[in-house]
Amino acid sequence: MSLVSVGTVAFDTIETPFGKAEMVVGGAATYISLAASYFTKEQGIVSVVGDDFPAEELAYMKKRGINLDGLEIKEGEKSFFWAGKYHDNMNSRDTLVTDLNVLADFKPKVPMHLRNAKFLMLGNLTPEIQLKVIKQMKKRPKLIAMDTMNFWMDVAMKALKRTIKQVDILMINDEEARQLSGEYSLVKAAKAIHKMGPKFLVIKKGEHGALLFASNKMFYAPALPLAEVFDPTGAGDTFAGGFMGYIAKTGSTSFENMKRAVIYGSTMASFCVEEFSIGRLKTLKASEISRRVKQFDKLVAFNI
Amino acid sequence: MSLVSVGTVAFDTIETPFGKAEMVVGGAATYISLAASYFTKEQGIVSVVGDDFPAEELAYMKKRGINLDGLEIKEGEKSFFWAGKYHDNMNSRDTLVTDLNVLADFKPKVPMHLRNAKFLMLGNLTPEIQLKVIKQMKKRPKLIAMDTMNFWMDVAMKALKRTIKQVDILMINDEEARQLSGEYSLVKAAKAIHKMGPKFLVIKKGEHGALLFASNKMFYAPALPLAEVFDPTGAGDTFAGGFMGYIAKTGSTSFENMKRAVIYGSTMASFCVEEFSIGRLKTLKASEISRRVKQFDKLVAFNI
Numbered sequence: 034m035s036l037v038s039v040g041t042v043a044f045d046t047i048e049t050p051f052g053k054a055e056m057v058v059g060g061a062a063t064y065i066s067l068a069a070s071y072f073t074k075e076q077g078i079v080s081v082v083g084d085d086f087p088a089e090e091l092a093y094m095k096k097r098g099i100n101l102d103g104l105e106i107k108e109g110e111k112s113f114f115w116a117g118k119y120h121d122n123m124n125s126r127d128t129l130v131t132d133l134n135v136l137a138d139f140k141p142k143v144p145m146h147l148r149n150a151k152f153l154m155l156g157n158l159t160p161e162i163q164l165k166v167i168k169q170m171k172k173r174p175k176l177i178a179m180d181t182m183n184f185w186m187d188v189a190m191k192a193l194k195r196t197i198k199q200v201d202i203l204m205i206n207d208e209e210a211r212q213l214s215g216e217y218s219l220v221k222a223a224k225a226i227h228k229m230g231p232k233f234l235v236i237k238k239g240e241h242g243a244l245l246f247a248s249n250k251m252f253y254a255p256a257l258p259l260a261e262v263f264d265p266t267g268a269g270d271t272f273a274g275g276f277m278g279y280i281a282k283t284g285s286t287s288f289e290n291m292k293r294a295v296i297y298g299s300t301m302a303s304f305c306v307e308e309f310s311i312g313r314l315k316t317l318k319a320s321e322i323s324r325r326v327k328q329f330d331k332l333v334a335f336n337i
Numbered sequence: 338m339s340l341v342s343v344g345t346v347a348f349d350t351i352e353t354p355f356g357k358a359e360m361v362v363g364g365a366a367t368y369i370s371l372a373a374s375y376f377t378k379e380q381g382i383v384s385v386v387g388d389d390f391p392a393e394e395l396a397y398m399k400k401r402g403i404n405l406d407g408l409e410i411k412e413g414e415k416s417f418f419w420a421g422k423y424h425d426n427m428n429s430r431d432t433l434v435t436d437l438n439v440l441a442d443f444k445p446k447v448p449m450h451l452r453n454a455k456f457l458m459l460g461n462l463t464p465e466i467q468l469k470v471i472k473q474m475k476k477r478p479k480l481i482a483m484d485t486m487n488f489w490m491d492v493a494m495k496a497l498k499r500t501i502k503q504v505d506i507l508m509i510n511d512e513e514a515r516q517l518s519g520e521y522s523l524v525k526a527a528k529a530i531h532k533m534g535p536k537f538l539v540i541k542k543g544e545h546g547a548l549l550f551a552s553n554k555m556f557y558a559p560a561l562p563l564a565e566v567f568d569p570t571g572a573g574d575t576f577a578g579g580f581m582g583y584i585a586k587t588g589s590t591s592f593e594n595m596k597r598a599v600i601y602g603s604t605m606a607s608f609c610v611e612e613f614s615i616g617r618l619k620t621l622k623a624s625e626i627s628r629r630v631k632q633f634d635k636l637v638a639f640n641i
Contacts, residue, residue, distance in 0.1 A: 121521070122521055123521070217425070217426055217427070218562075218563065218564050218565065218566065219562050220562045220563060220564040221564055238545065241542065241545035241546070242545070242546075242557075242559065244562060251562060251636060252636065252637075252639070253546075253559040253562065253636050253637055254637070254639075255546060255557040255559055255637075258522075258523050258524045258548060258555060258557065259522065259524060260522050260524040260525055261522065262522065289639075289640070292639040293639060293640070293641060295639075296639055296641065326641055327641075330639075330641055332555060332556065332557050333556075333557055333558070333559075333637045335556070335558075335593075335596040335597055335599075335600055335634075336593070336597070337597060337600065337630055337631075337634055
């Protein structure tokens with residue numbers, strides 16, 4: 034197996050200035066694996082749902098080559114549910130409901146045949162669960178990437194730092210990088226975070242693009258300016274899925290290849306926001322991806 | 338004459354988390370012309386100061402090849418004064434004092450030998466003054482660029498739109514672009530602003546870089562992530578000066594050349610913020626500029 038991802042598979046109710054979508058499919062592992070499925074057919078997820086999760090959605094994921102042996106279905110229980118409302122500018126949102134449901138006592142079990150995966154993506158979850166997944170791997174993956182959020186910095190910084198120490202790339206947004214490091218300058222934040230363990234850091238800045246830091250290198254990929262941002266939910270996870278899918282496909286963890294992975298991740302995220310839920314990730318064609326990657330290339334190209 | 342710029346030459350008192358600078362040299366035309374002086378010696382400014390403005394500062398500007406025939410010195414009056422305090426994140430600031438002084442009844446007079454300049458930069462001032470300067474030009478410059486601010490959108494939108502209609506490039510920040518167009522998406526904002534007259538639009542996004550829009554083209558130059566931002570005052574004007582200086586030096590207004598001008602503008606702005614006032618613009622060497630332009634090139638380069 035090339036890529037294993039852990040994260041939620043869930044329901045979302047989302048309100049944006051453009052409309053409302055009730056009880057639609059969401060969850061970090063859903064977005065990550067669907068985005069990665071455009072690059073690799075050698076992937077599996079580790080997650081948990083209740084028996085309310087639609088069988089046809091799981092069948093669709095399988096059809097896209099996603100191994101679901103690590104997805105536990107708990108009879109008589111409900112899937113994780115999140116409801117949020119975006120403000121007019123789409124850059125901030127309020128969480129209205131968080132029902133942990135099956136997530137409350139989630140004990141991740143990585144199936145034996147996934148434990149030698151080359152690449153591991155830890156979607157946002159409690160740092161303890163993320164660490165458990167790392168420990169279950171038979172041999173250390175070539176690259177471990179990790180997402181997290183400010184909530185864990187507020188309530189579980191110690192456990193969070195323990196997990197961060199074990200990973201190769203941390204993928205967080207600019208606010209989170211500032212909170213985690215205590216530094217406002219992202220250059221200084223990157224230096225501080227390298228010291229915590231990760232050799233690489235991706236700072237996601239939404240409509241302002243993404244930064245990739247290695248100890249002595251830096252890459253800045255702007256986001257494609259879009260006429261319409263319909264629903265930002267899942268954009269960060271879709272970025273991570275595109276990034277790790279591209280790494281899994283190519284096998285290289287050189288800085289040059291990671292730069293390409295950032296571009297593919299940004300490309301996938303730019304599609305994600307065009308429709309509610311995973312809608313756009315279901316209709317996407319390979320030709321659309323390569324066309325948009327060329328747009329990225331054109332967007333930043335200059336000759337001095 | 339190649340480039341004429343109109344704008345304030347003034348005093349600032351600035352407080353940042355790093356310190357305080359009292360009654361230091363500032364003003365849009367000061368930053369614009371000093372930045373442009375690294376690219377062209379064929380430039381002049383149109384402005385006004387009181388007799389309190391230090392003769393040695395004017396002598397320094399002259400030494401850098403800036404023609405001051407259009408700078409009126411009003412005996413017995415005081416120069417324009419602005420005081421501001423930056424918040425901890427350096428992305429926002431409060432204006433503490435605005436003393437118009439000589440600016441209150443400023444009537445710009447473009448000297449005869451500057452009236453056939455090829456390039457005109459209108460720094461932020463009342464839209465009426467900006468329009469007067471355009472009208473004084475003997476023949477229509479090849480390129481007219483204009484800066485403005487949200488204040489004029491609040492109190493003089495009609496006059497502002499009259500001036501905007503006459504210019505080729507509008508250079509404003511993202512908030513201003515949104516307010517002027519009524520569109521949140523910058524792609525839509527650009528479309529709306531093109532309809533107001535300007536064929537080109539530069540949207541300055543501070544630490545997130547700058548966007549250049551033509552009717553059917555787009556270019557995104559990220560800002561160089563910096564370890565230290567000491568004082569952001571004048572960064573936008575320095576960007577404009579670097580941009581127009583480069584255009585004046587090269588003479589071309591093709592989209593390809595404007596992209597390079599954005600990179601040179603961003604480069605100059607990245608130096609500006611390293612010290613209070615015009616400090617860094619006084620010590621800068623040509624070799625430092627070309628080294629940093631290469632850093633920009635490296636920052637965004639990728640091969641798909």
